[in-house]
Amino acid sequence: GTRTIAVANEKGGVGKTATVINLGAALSKVGHRVLLVDMDPQANTTRGMGVSLAADHPSVYDLISGNGTPAASDTVVGTAWKRLDLLPSHVDLSGAEVELVDEVGRERKLSEALEPLLGTYDFILLDTPPSLSLLTVNVFTFAEEVLVPCQTHPYAFGALAELFDTIEAVQAEINPALKITGIIPTLFDGRTKVSREILQRLKTEERYRPLVFDTIIRLNTTVAESADVGKPVVFFRSGSYGAKDYVQLANELLGR
Amino acid sequence: GTRTIAVANEKGGVGKTATVINLGAALSKVGHRVLLVDMDPQANTTRGMGVSLAADHPSVYDLISGNGTPAASDTVVGTAWKRLDLLPSHVDLSGAEVELVDEVGRERKLSEALEPLLGTYDFILLDTPPSLSLLTVNVFTFAEEVLVPCQTHPYAFGALAELFDTIEAVQAEINPALKITGIIPTLFDGRTKVSREILQRLKTEERYRPLVFDTIIRLNTTVAESADVGKPVVFFRSGSYGAKDYVQLANELLGR
Ligand SMILES: Nc1ncnc2c1ncn2[C@@H]1O[C@H](COP(=O)(O)OP(=O)(O)OP(=O)(O)O)[C@@H](O)[C@H]1O
Ligand SMILES: Nc1ncnc2c1ncn2[C@@H]1O[C@H](COP(=O)(O)OP(=O)(O)OP(=O)(O)O)[C@@H](O)[C@H]1O
Ligand SMILES: [Mg+2]
Numbered sequence: 458g459t460r461t462i463a464v465a466n467e468k469g470g471v472g473k474t475a476t477v478i479n480l481g482a483a484l485s486k487v488g489h490r491v492l493l494v495d496m497d498p499q500a501n502t503t504r505g506m507g508v509s510l511a512a513d514h515p516s517v518y519d520l521i522s523g524n525g526t527p528a529a530s531d532t533v534v535g536t537a538w539k540r541l542d543l544l545p546s547h548v549d550l551s552g553a554e555v556e557l558v559d560e561v562g563r564e565r566k567l568s569e570a571l572e573p574l575l576g577t578y579d580f581i582l583l584d585t586p587p588s589l590s591l592l593t594v595n596v597f598t599f600a601e602e603v604l605v606p607c608q609t610h611p612y613a614f615g616a617l618a619e620l621f622d623t624i625e626a627v628q629a630e631i632n633p634a635l636k637i638t639g640i641i642p643t644l645f646d647g648r649t650k651v652s653r654e655i656l657q658r659l660k661t662e663e664r665y666r667p668l669v670f671d672t673i674i675r676l677n678t679t680v681a682e683s684a685d686v687g688k689p690v691v692f693f694r695s696g697s698y699g700a701k702d703y704v705q706l707a708n709e710l711l712g713r
Numbered sequence: 714g715t716r717t718i719a720v721a722n723e724k725g726g727v728g729k730t731a732t733v734i735n736l737g738a739a740l741s742k743v744g745h746r747v748l749l750v751d752m753d754p755q756a757n758t759t760r761g762m763g764v765s766l767a768a769d770h771p772s773v774y775d776l777i778s779g780n781g782t783p784a785a786s787d788t789v790v791g792t793a794w795k796r797l798d799l800l801p802s803h804v805d806l807s808g809a810e811v812e813l814v815d816e817v818g819r820e821r822k823l824s825e826a827l828e829p830l831l832g833t834y835d836f837i838l839l840d841t842p843p844s845l846s847l848l849t850v851n852v853f854t855f856a857e858e859v860l861v862p863c864q865t866h867p868y869a870f871g872a873l874a875e876l877f878d879t880i881e882a883v884q885a886e887i888n889p890a891l892k893i894t895g896i897i898p899t900l901f902d903g904r905t906k907v908s909r910e911i912l913q914r915l916k917t918e919e920r921y922r923p924l925v926f927d928t929i930i931r932l933n934t935t936v937a938e939s940a941d942v943g944k945p946v947v948f949f950r951s952g953s954y955g956a957k958d959y960v961q962l963a964n965e966l967l968g969r
């Protein structure tokens with residue numbers, strides 16, 4: 458079957474998009490068929506994959522807004538790398554929250570649209586915006602797993618409790634299959650006390666300890682540079698720390 | 714009169730909260746009366762100022778949700794530093810978007826609540842969540858100025874166009890007084906090519922060039938450490954790069 462994995466954390470700038478792009482690319486590099494779904498109106502996964510859409514090309518917005526819904530398979534675009542496809546985002550997605558507020562079953566829109574794609578891919582990784590809004594709930598309704606990137610900084614650590622509560626609410630009310638596969642320490646700078654202290658808290662706090670990945674994603678400017686040129690770091694510079702860390706993360710995920 | 718300044722950027726993790734706390738503290742240190750307003754449900758300004766509320770203490774949520782609205786002056790809390798007050802946030806704020814969707818004038822809720830506080834402070838700095846949602850629009854309806862922290866990374870630079878479009882729409886439809894006071898380069902690491910390149914783009918692109926502050930906020934782990942102990946960096950370690958940069962930013966703002 459297809460593993461469907463949401464990458465989420467309400468805290469902004471913790472490496473959600475970097476994880477979707479680079480983990481997805483690392484998985485495709487070792488032979489898995491991967492679909493990246495960009496559910497953030499900022500469309501950074503779309504931008505970071507070097508994809509720019511023709512004005513009339515449909516996006517995830519069209520899939521969930523119900524405007525004579527295109528088929529998901531007609532919305533998927535290929536990327537420059539084989540086995541690595543993308544469901545692109547669009548700024549119109551930011552209007553979905555208000556537009557869908559009175560629709561019955563509004564949290565299931567994405568599930569209904571992506572259902573036909575199950576089986577075509579080994580992994581579907583979904584990027585989310587930095588909020589616990591309808592878009593993120595749509596992703597949590599569809600996915601069966603959640604990966605939580607957590608910058609090794611105090612605010613990101615503080616955001617975990619609320620995220621875990623939200624996931625438990627979704628499990629209880631909408632999607633009992635949803636489970637947290639793990640917490641990924643990101644943007645780790647071993648030279649700084651704050652990074653080491655927050656990593657320590659992740660590895661000791663009861664609620665998080667069993668979920669923390671062994672792999673740590675280090676702060677590595679190559680990851681940011683790769684985003685600027687629209688390439689995953691594993692294809693941009695395979696010898697960099699960033700590439701090595703994401704390859705290791707892919708291996709560890711395959712073992713869970 | 715009182716200068717009312719929104720600190721906003723839909724991109725997550727660019728230093729919005731760090732700027733509200735540390736710019737606010739730097740202004741209070743040189744004698745100005747400052748109010749920080751935390752309009753992010755993540756409540757990181759509240760956390761970063763070392764404030765934890767009694768369960769029954771009102772927050773900005775109570776001010777805009779209309780539940781027998783408390784007066785803003787009863788919601789304001791003092792902090793450990795003189796001339797530096799806080800209007801705290803609360804996680805319930807994340808429900809305001811849906812709760813207010815049918816209310817007429819929902820974007821003016823904050824303005825009505827904060828009106829009575831004008832004149833009590835020299836500066837009111839407002840933190841916003843990483844989204845262009847109703848909460849941010851409420852802040853844009855009240856404020857007369859916007860400061861835009863922009864991490865010197867590609868995604869943050871890419872977010873500016875959408876933010877500027879949103880601000881222009883608010884100016885045209887709701888608050889003609891709103892203007893962008895400046896763009897603050899943040900999390901700058903001069904050793905990295907990507908930081909230097911994005912700073913260069915900010916200083917050359919027509920739409921942004923005239924707005925970029927001379928002050929650059931450097932990446933400085935002391936800023937993150939100060940957040941962990943709930944103190945502004947200018948009070949936590951006044952000799953650090955972070956403290957110096959925010960003092961310089963305060964001086965430059967006073968000149969605009
Ligand atoms: N390992 C890393 N080393 C250095 N920079 C990184 C790393 N991972 C991500 N970045 C950079 O840090 C910034 C934040 O990362 P990213 O945008 O992926 O986070 P996000 O959680 O998706 O943000 P948002 O909440 O806005 O969606 C980006 O500019 C990105 O290029
Ligand atoms: N100058 C700096 N040097 C080092 N770390 C910083 C600096 N400014 C902010 N930080 C840290 O970087 C992270 C992002 O900053 P911050 O949380 O202030 O951004 P934000 O834009 O408010 O994020 P969000 O979009 O989630 O509200 C935080 O962990 C913060 O402590
Ligand atoms: Mg992102």
Ligand SMILES: [Mg+2]
Pocket residue numbers: 729730731753757840841
């Ligand atoms: Mg913030």
